Amino acid sequence: MSALNYIKPNTNGAKALPPNQQNNTQLVILLRFISIAIQVLVISLAVTVWQYQVELTPLAVVIFAELIFNISSYYLLKHFNQRTTIGDWSLFGQIMADVIFLSLLLYFSGGASNAFVSLLLMPIAIAAVTLPKLLITLVTLTAVIAYSLLLAMLPDHASHHVDMSQHFTGMWINFLFSALVVSVVVARMAFSLNKKERILAQIREEQLRQEKLLTLGVASVQVTHQIATPIASVQLLIDELSEQQPNDPIVDELQQQLKRCQQSLGQFRQLATEVRQQKISPLSCSNLVKQITEHTTLNFPELTLEWLNHSKLPEQAAIASDSSLIPAILNLIQNAQRANPKSMTSIEISSEIKNRHWHVAIRDFGVGFNLASLAELGEQPIVSEQGLGMAVMLSHVSLERLGIKLSLSNHSEGGAIAELIIPLIDN
Numbered sequence: 001m002s003a004l005n006y007i008k009p010n011t012n013g014a015k016a017l018p019p020n021q022q023n024n025t026q027l028v029i030l031l032r033f034i035s036i037a038i039q040v041l042v043i044s045l046a047v048t049v050w051q052y053q054v055e056l057t058p059l060a061v062v063i064f065a066e067l068i069f070n071i072s073s074y075y076l077l078k079h080f081n082q083r084t085t086i087g088d089w090s091l092f093g094q095i096m097a098d099v100i101f102l103s104l105l106l107y108f109s110g111g112a113s114n115a116f117v118s119l120l121l122m123p124i125a126i127a128a129v130t131l132p133k134l135l136i137t138l139v140t141l142t143a144v145i146a147y148s149l150l151l152a153m154l155p156d157h158a159s160h161h162v163d164m165s166q167h168f169t170g171m172w173i174n175f176l177f178s179a180l181v182v183s184v185v186v187a188r189m190a191f192s193l194n195k196k197e198r199i200l201a202q203i204r205e206e207q208l209r210q211e212k213l214l215t216l217g218v219a220s221v222q223v224t225h226q227i228a229t230p231i232a233s234v235q236l237l238i239d240e241l242s243e244q245q246p247n248d249p250i251v252d253e254l255q256q257q258l259k260r261c262q263q264s265l266g267q268f269r270q271l272a273t274e275v276r277q278q279k280i281s282p283l284s285c286s287n288l289v290k291q292i293t294e295h296t297t298l299n300f301p302e303l304t305l306e307w308l309n310h311s312k313l314p315e316q317a318a319i320a321s322d323s324s325l326i327p328a329i330l331n332l333i334q335n336a337q338r339a340n341p342k343s344m345t346s347i348e349i350s351s352e353i354k355n356r357h358w359h360v361a362i363r364d365f366g367v368g369f370n371l372a373s374l375a376e377l378g379e380q381p382i383v384s385e386q387g388l389g390m391a392v393m394l395s396h397v398s399l400e401r402l403g404i405k406l407s408l409s410n411h412s413e414g415g416a417i418a419e420l421i422i423p424l425i426d427n
Helices: 002-006 022-048 056-080 088-107 117-130 133-152 162-244 249-277 285-299 325-339 390-401
Strands: 281-284 304-308 318-321 346-354 357-363 405-410 416-425
Touching (some): 056 088, 088 117, 117 133, 117 162, 133 162, 162 249, 281 285, 285 318, 285 325, 325 346
Parallel strands (some): 304 346
Antiparallel strands (some): 357 416
């Protein structure tokens, strides 16, 4: 039973996707190899040392079939490990096979009177810590039915005595009670422990995430402080150039770019102040659409935003906003622009209100997200050829503060989608 300590509990309730039961299946196969060796050893001792009269032929056939099944399972697992995810039903099949093989061995070696009949609890225990409730119930029912059949198939001379009949009935009740305790209590304890582990893991991940954000914040403040003086110096130089070359278009272009730097610096300072003061104000959805369009035209003049259904937005529709909202959305738009093919100069933004939430989906026409890193995007910085990662993470944090949910996915017709689910407020 100590092998159960190395079997990982089921996490089916923790994630939307089914858990990968590969490690648990490998351990079950390893335990079966060990079990086969012990079976051969015990039968050999029973025949040669203890002089028990057993039918060797059916036992040998069952053990041989068990060995062939286990070897096949090992190679199938090794083969499919590189192609697919091992789910609950695969592990369930392995545990059910253990119940069947063990029941056959017991049937040909004394049935319910065999001292090892309680081993039928082992598959139930493994199922209790690795499988969801439905499959645990199926394994438990199968084991109880197997035990009941072994008890019913006992020879008449083994149970004709009243005391023995009561003894076997008591054994059946004891097995049934033990099976229920293992399948219910152990499963519940495993679920509780696993839930605590998930919570602790989430706390650790959130702590690491906050540490990364704190590092980025400190670095941003330092950079802002350091570039303020050079920007002021550049402004003086450009003023001198303007006096010397009043009609030079290059000087005008430099002046415009410097103003953008100064505006960005001012916005960052304003954002830091509002975040510190937790200043949040209402903003109408139509006004946000207008501001996003204006900022995109200013910052990405070569890019066209194709707003879908935004004209259907109610005038009174409003959301909670602060200075970080528009930069966060612009980051997503910029990432979409980078992901687009060079010949594509437009991005689709669909807009829809459902269930007191404003759904805004930003779609590009690139190659889409890398599936291997899709789950981590927005949670931590990820190196990407498309420029995704750091900006997405910062946008995710800014949006999260406002109660906005950001989900990333790939479009069925190509490209990627960044969907914002923004709660509406009473304006």
